[in-house]
Structures are given as C-alpha cells and as structure tokens.
Amino acid sequence: MGDNQTSVTEFLLLGFPVSPRVQMLLFGLFSLFYAFTMLGNGAILGLIRLDSRLHTPMYFFLSHLAIVDISYACNTVPQMLVNLLSPAKTVSFAGCVTQTFLFLTFALTECLLLVVMSYDRYVAICHPLWYSVIMSWRVCTTLAVASWTLGVLLALVHIMLLLPLPFCGPQKVNHFFCEIIAVLKLACADTHINEIMLLAASMFVLVGPLSSIVISYMYILRAILKIQSGEGRQKAFSTCSSHLCMVGLFYGTAMIMYVGPPHGDPKEQKKYLLLFHSLFNPMLNPLIYSLRNREVKAALKRMLEKGENFMKAL
Numbered sequence: 001m002g003d004n005q006t007s008v009t010e011f012l013l014l015g016f017p018v019s020p021r022v023q024m025l026l027f028g029l030f031s032l033f034y035a036f037t038m039l040g041n042g043a044i045l046g047l048i049r050l051d052s053r054l055h056t057p058m059y060f061f062l063s064h065l066a067i068v069d070i071s072y073a074c075n076t077v078p079q080m081l082v083n084l085l086s087p088a089k090t091v092s093f094a095g096c097v098t099q100t101f102l103f104l105t106f107a108l109t110e111c112l113l114l115v116v117m118s119y120d121r122y123v124a125i126c127h128p129l130w131y132s133v134i135m136s137w138r139v140c141t142t143l144a145v146a147s148w149t150l151g152v153l154l155a156l157v158h159i160m161l162l163l164p165l166p167f168c169g170p171q172k173v174n175h176f177f178c179e180i181i182a183v184l185k186l187a188c189a190d191t192h193i194n195e196i197m198l199l200a201a202s203m204f205v206l207v208g209p210l211s212s213i214v215i216s217y218m219y220i221l222r223a224i225l226k227i228q229s230g231e232g233r234q235k236a237f238s239t240c241s242s243h244l245c246m247v248g249l250f251y252g253t254a255m256i257m258y259v260g261p262p263h264g265d266p267k268e269q270k271k272y273l274l275l276f277h278s279l280f281n282p283m284l285n286p287l288i289y290s291l292r293n294r295e296v297k298a299a300l301k302r303m304l305e306k307g308e309n310f311m312k313a314l
Contacts, residue, residue, distance in 0.1 A: 008167040011096050011183070013089045015080070015176045016271075027084040030077065033279050037073045040286035041066040044296070051299040057135040058124070058239065061117045062289065064144050065246075068113065069282035072106040075099060076177045076278045083176065093167075096178035101159045104180065107254070108205055109151030114247055115209040116143045121243060122216040125236055126223045154201055161194050175271055177278075202258040210251050217244065238293055245288045253277045 016026065044066045048054045079099065083089040091099070123134050158180060165187040175182040180198070184191045220240060227233040254277065257270050289296055 008093060008171045008186075010090045010092050010171065011178065011186070012172045013079075013083055013091060013176060013178075014172055014174050015083050015089055023084045027081055030081060030084070030279060033283050034073060034077045034081070037077075037279070037283040038070065040283060041070045043300075044286045044289065047296065047299045047303060051302065054295065054299055057120050057137075057140045058117070059295075060137075060140050061113060061120060061144065064147070065110065065113050065117070065285065068106050068110045069285055071102070072110070072278060073282045075102045075106065080176045091178065096173075096183065097159060097162065099178045100162070100180050100183060101155050103177070104155035104158055105151045107151075108154050108201075109147050110250060111205040111209055111254070112147035112150055113144075114243075114250060115212060116147055117243055118213040118216050118247070119143075121240055122220055125220050125240070154205070158194070158197060158201070161197060165189050165191065165194075176275065179274060181270075198258065202254075206251060206254055206258065210247075210255070213247055213251075235294065242289050242293050246285055249281050249284060250277075253281070 016023070018026070045063055048059045048063045048066075076099070079091065120135060124131050127134065162180065162183070165184075166189055167186055168188040171186065173179075173182050173186065184194055217240070220236075224233055224236045224240070227236065253273050257273050257277070
C-alpha cells in the first residue's frame with residue numbers, strides 16, 4: 001500500500017438499498033417498533049421496581065435483561081432512523097468504534113444473562129428447598145456483575161484488536177450500523193487474528209452457554225414432570241417457556257450470524273438478521289414475559305387498579 005494509504009476519519013453506512021419512499025415507510029415502522037421497545041422494557045422495569053412480589057432473583061435478572069435490551073436498541077436504532085432520513089449517512093471513526101464496542105458489550109452481556117437465568121430456573125425447580133440459600137441476593141448480585149464485567153472485557157478484546165488496523169478506503173460499511181465484521185472488511189491489513197478471535201468468542205458465549213442451557217432444561221423438564229400439582233406444573237412451564245422463547249430468539253439469530261455457514265448472499269442475509277436481532281428481539285422480550293407469565297400479568301393488573309383508584313381519589 002505504501003504512500004497510497006490514507007487515513008479514514010469517517011465511514012459511510014450504506015444501510016438498506018431501497019427507494020426514498022420505502023425509506024420513509026421504514027422510518028415510520030421502525031420508529032413505532034423502537035417506541036414499543038422503550039415502553040415495553042420500561043414497563044417491565046417499572047413493575048419489578050414498584051411491586052414487592054416481583055423482588056425475586058428471577059425478576060432481578062429480568063430487570064437486567066430489560067436494561068440490556070433498552071441499551072441494545074438505543075445503540076443501533078437511532079442511528080439507523082437518522083440515516084433513513086438523511087442523505088449523508090456518515091459516522092466518525094471514533095463514533096463507529098464506540099458503537100461497535102457498545103454493540104458487542106450488550107450482546108455478550110445478554111448471552112451471559114440468559115445463561116444465569118437458566119441456572120436460576122434450574123435451582124428453583126430442581127432444588128426448591130435450597131433455592132433461597134443458593135440464590136441469595138449476594139450470589140444474584142455477583143452473577144449480574146460478572147455478566148456485565150465479562151461482556152465489557154470480551155468486547156474490549158475485540159476493540160483492542162480492531163484499533164491498530166489501518167483503514168485506507170473505501171470507507172463504505174455495508175450495514176445500517178458499525179457491525180464489527182462489516183468494519184473489518186474495510187481494513188487494509190490481514191484480519192485473520194480478528195476473525196479467529198471472533199469465532200472463538202462466538203464459541204465461548206454462544207455454543208458453550210447454549211449447551212449448558214439445553215442440559216439444564218433437560219433436568220428442569222424431568223423435574224417438572226414429577227410435580228404432582230397441576231397448578232404447580234403449569235406455573236413452572238409458564239416461567240420456563242418464557243425464558244426458552246427468549247433463548248430461542250436470541251441464540252437462534254446469533255448462531256446463524258456468527259457460527260453457521262453462509263447461504264446465498266451472506267452480507268444481505270446477516271444484515272436483515274441483525275435488524276431482527278437489534279430491533280425485534282428487544283421489543284418481543286417484554287411481550288413474551290407479559291403474555292406468558294402470570295406473575296407479571298398480575299402485577300400489571302395491580303398497578304392499573306392502583307392507578308385507577310388514584311384517579312378516582314382525585
């Protein structure tokens with residue numbers, strides 16, 4: 001490359017190759033989904049905070065998951081909405097690296113939180129008499145902090161490997177945000193080590209945790225089938241099915257993007273999968289828990305009744 005190499009100070013996000021009319025339609029649609037994501041996860045956080053009956057380890061971890069989902073959406077969706085309206089879809093190099101770091105942090109943290117939540121369900125159903133001892137608040141806090149810390153540290157590893165790479169153009173990122181694989185393709189140096197680290201991280205936070213979740217649910221299913229009470233069995237199924245739906249949505253798309261073999265046009269497929277991952281997953285998680293969980297529905301009903309009584313008192 002020699003003297004022809006120039007420093008890239010900004011990137012151009014290509015986004016979605018659609019007409020201006022379709023872009024306006026997508027802007028309205030994605031804005032609506034973004035609002036639902038904020039309201040849904042905000043409502044989950046509010047319910048858990050205000051209702052003392054939800055002050056349990058399961059909802060403690062769910063509140064952290066809601067925070068991750070809000071942060072996840074805030075990191076990618078606003079930039080995408082601005083780019084749908086603006087003809088200049090540029091982002092600075094520092095802004096691009098920051099967005100990549102935050103995306104990796106929230107994605108990795110969510111992976112680990114889902115594993116912790118499966119462990120919580122395993123202890124609750126398979127060892128109910130020891131549940132309050134094993135899942136003490138000290139243990140829950142440690143697990144939550146460990147999930148966030150590992151997410152940040154693993155993301156930092158990828159960013160530290162990304163920063164020394166030279167970028168000499170073209171600066172066009174074929175994505176709607178600074179996704180790390182799309183950014184690595186623009187580097188003017190060998191990115192073999194970066195790709196190996198990404199694959200290793202994917203195996204560590206996707207394949208390994210998913211295997212542990214599957215094994216834990218095999219024990220959970222066996223324990224549920226032994227429950228004599230129909231009501232107890234139904235309650236166990238409702239909480240576990242909500243968690244399994246979230247696991248399926250998150251790990252399913254993540255495995256296809258970072259572990260599965262490419263099919264057809266991998267760039268475009270992964271772009272739309274990441275759209276689902278960044279926009280629809282955070283929106284669907286609170287819906288899954290509110291529609292399939294009796295305790296959340298009961299808490300919501302109590303909050304609405306309190307609000308109604310307050311309005312009548314006025």
